[in-house]
Amino acid sequence: TKLLFLETPSNPLGEVADLEALVELAHSIGALLVVDNSLLSPVGSQPLKHGADISVSSATKAIDGHGRVMGGVLAGSEELMTQVAMYCNSCGLAMSPFNAWQLLSGVETLSLRMEKQYDNALKIAQWLKEQPQVQAVYYTGLPDHPQAELIRKQQNGGGIVVGFEVADQEEAWKIVDGVELFSRTANLGDVRSTITHPWTTTHGRMQPEEKLAANIRPGLIRLSVGLEHIDDLIDDLQQALNK
Numbered sequence: 426t427k428l429l430f431l432e433t434p435s436n437p438l439g440e441v442a443d444l445e446a447l448v449e450l451a452h453s454i455g456a457l458l459v460v461d462n463s464l465l466s467p468v469g470s471q472p473l474k475h476g477a478d479i480s481v482s483s484a485t486k487a488i489d490g491h492g493r494v495m496g497g498v499l500a501g502s503e504e505l506m507t508q509v510a511m512y513c514n515s516c517g518l519a520m521s522p523f524n525a526w527q528l529l530s531g532v533e534t535l536s537l538r539m540e541k542q543y544d545n546a547l548k549i550a551q552w553l554k555e556q557p558q559v560q561a562v563y564y565t566g567l568p569d570h571p572q573a574e575l576i577r578k579q580q581n582g583g584g585i586v587v588g589f590e591v592a593d594q595e596e597a598w599k600i601v602d603g604v605e606l607f608s609r610t611a612n613l614g615d616v617r618s619t620i621t622h623p624w625t626t627t628h629g630r631m632q633p634e635e636k637l638a639a640n641i642r643p644g645l646i647r648l649s650v651g652l653e654h655i656d657d658l659i660d661d662l663q664q665a666l667n668k
């Protein structure tokens with residue numbers, strides 16, 4: 426084993442990997458620990474501070490934040506990044522100047538956007554917990570998250586992704602079809618809120634028994650919470666739940 430690759434928190438169930446414990450495990454066998462940090466963005470977590478060797482972020486998501494650019498970021502030691510840069514160079518992985526310009530304007534507001542989007546996500550998670558149709562809510566910003574202590578140690582806030590569960594696929598589809606403000610798309614991290622049905626989209630290529638083993642059930646819905654006014658977001662979810 427040369428490399429241990431993980432994503433934390435998991436998407437969309439918000440299971441958190443203990444970075445320092447896994448760094449120790451990886452390094453004990455001479456492997457690198459690589460963390461996909463796309464869900465939180467560098468505002469929500471800096472895996473290198475916890476000993477990870479490389480932190481990966483999809484810049485397509487929160488770093489651009491406006492659905493305009495595809496890109497990615499790797500961060501790590503100069504020694505590792507020199508090797509990565511040489512590899513990217515020989516593969517032709519160069520961003521166009523226009524996309525780079527858009528990404529640079531997006532990153533200027535990253536921390537402000539994340540602060541507000543995390544706050545909206547927390548309010549939605551708390552509101553969803555009160556709804557009779559909702560059987561479970563998954564969000565790493567909730568104070569009663571089973572891993573709250575670990576989350577405080579390695580995250581700044583809960584992020585933008587909220588998972589919640591209703592009875593079955595039929596109910597989930599009514600909600601996904603019923604929202605008007607949320608866009609139906611598998612993207613996340615945008616300033617506009619999005620809604621996804623993981624069973625048939627992000628996890629659609631897995632076998633049903635594999636999905637169930639990963640706790641991805643037909644009644645699960647994923648939200649990526651944006652910058653809209655919180656009252657408008659909650660009103661939209663309410664009218665969709667009423668349907």
Ligand SMILES: *Cc1c(COP(=O)(O)O)cnc(C)c1O
Nearest residue numbers: 432461463464483484485495496
């Ligand atoms: C979307 C996503 C990716 C892929 O990013 P692209 O920029 O769309 O290629 C990788 N990891 C995570 C966790 C993601 O959510």
